[in-house]
Amino acid sequence: MSSPAAVLPGSAVPSKDLVEQTYTKVFWRLVPFLMLCYVVAYLDRVNVGFAKLQMSQDLGFSETVYGFGAGVFFIGYFLFEVPSNVILHKVGARIWIARIMVTWGIISGAFLFVNSATTFYIMRFLLGLAEAGFYPGVILYTTAWFPAHRRAKVIAVFMAAIPVSGIFGNPLSGWIMDAFNGAHGLAGWQWMFVIEAVLVGVAVFFYLDNRASEAKWLNDAEKAVIERDIAADNVGKETSPHSIATVFKNGRVWFMSFIYFCFVTGQYGLTFWMPTLVKSTGVQGNLNIGLISAIPFLFAVFVMILLGRSADRMRERRWHLIVPALCGAVGFVVAATAGSTTIAIMALSVAAGGVLTCAPLFWSLPTAFLSGAGAAAGIALINSVGNLAGFASPYVIGALKDYSGNTATGMYALAAMLVLGSIATFVTPKGLVNR
Structure with a gap:
């Protein structure tokens, strides 16, 4: 194995001030914009949870x-995830992420034509097909700009888009459904899909650079800092030319997929059913449901950023993942048995802080031992398998609710999956992931 010094461009060691200046500049240039893109993506993915309040009736x-x-969104997502990320690795994030966003915006707007269970299934499947590759593509994209010991905070801030979409998106969705219901012969949920079909793909094409060497907003010294750190970060990782094929035989990748499946089960159980859970406590009115549903997501923003910074500072990954997962499990159990709206929202806040923190912290694990083409395929495979939980979780909870007449059984199932994910994380060798 080569030493890090052998692969670093340039011989001069940059000053600490230059390094911090460079990464601060890169962070503020890229992360807020990527976060905005993910807010749009996540709203398009989960606003069906609000549409349900009118659409089902x-x-x-x-x-x-x-x-x-x-x-069923996640079936299409699963089928095209790996090919999409491999294409992104070849053509660059700027072109491919723009293509993804334009396509899903068009399909999301077309949801106003849903008039039966069959058309609902078809449109959700097509939306998953269109969006496949965006999230793992951004995770892969961060590996070209930030070394492993800086990525937990970056991914945590990026993924704060999930609770941010809940903070602003839930009240917005509730207001649209109430204010526009019946306008021009369309139901409120139809207007929601039309108004929230935001197209920002064109901005991606002009704004993003594929790598530091292409960034005109960085000077030569800043480019050298990033290229030096990324080269050092890739030493010893799985980068063989055949890694795209062999990644499917890699036991570590499949084990990571299982861990992610457990955590995503909790994440989508929360986001898809939050409006229904809040309504079941006695809250009336779509706008009121949206405002109250935003509280757990607001709490989650602070938890995600705090633990992301802590994980990078301490360079510890496993316990920073295990603790929030177990807290999320406790939150689900308490929410399932809560006797008042106040207790339920407090418990859901704990659950949201736990499960939504798991995802950004999780990605510090596989990106610690994958890079290059292997990372493109490995990240996409882990994400696609893990996101099958996005299919299983809402379907199983819905079936359990129809069978039992309440959501408590589903909440217990979500808690159990988070405990399983915690156990699997604990047995992961810390030397593999603590970088």
Whole structure:
């Protein structure tokens, strides 16, 4: 194995001030914009949870039909995830992420034509097909700009888009559904899909650079800092020319997929069913449901950023993942048995802080031992398998709710999956992931 010094460009060691200046500049140039893109993506993905409050009644959907339709998104997502990320690795993030965003915006707007369970299933499947590759593509993109010991905070801030979309998106969705219901012959949920089909793909094409060497907003010294750190970061990782094929035989990758599946089960159980859970506590009115649903997501923003910074500072990954996962499990159990709206929201806040923190901290694990083409395929495979939980979670909870008449059983199932993910994380060798 080569020493890091052998692969670093240039011989001069940059000053600490230059290094911090460079990464601060890169952070503020890239991360807020990527976060905005993910807010749009996540709203398009989960606003069906709000549409359900009217759509299920208007179209006669059972809880099982809704759960299946919400989850079928991830079948299309699963099928095109790995090919999409491999294409991104070849053509660059600027072109491919722009293509993804334009396509999903068009399909999201077309949801106003849903008039049956079949068309609901078809549109959700196509939306998943269109969006496949965006999230793992951004995770891969960060590996070209930030070394491993800086990525937990970066990914945590990027993924704060999930609770941010809940903070602003839930009240916005509730307001649109109430204010526009019946306008021009369309239901409120139809207007929501049209108004929230925001297209920012064109901005991606002009704004993003594929790598530091292409960035005109960096000077030569700043480019050298990034190239030096990324080269050192890739020493010893799995980068063989055949890694795209062999990644499917890599036991570590499949084990990571299992861990991620467990955590994503909790994440989508929360985001798809939050409006229904809040409504079940006695809250009336879509706008009120949206405002109250934003509280757990607001709490989650602070937890995600705090633990992301802590994980980078301490260069410790496993316990920073295990603790929030177990807290999320406790939150689900308490929420399932809560006797008042106040207790339920407090418990859901703990659950949100736990499960939404798991995802950004999780990605510090596989990116610690994958890079290059292997990272493109490995990250996409882990994300696609893990996100099958996005299909299983809402469908199973919907079926359990139809069977039992309440959501408590589903919440217990989500808690159990988070505990399993915690156990699997604990047995992961810390020397493999603590970088």
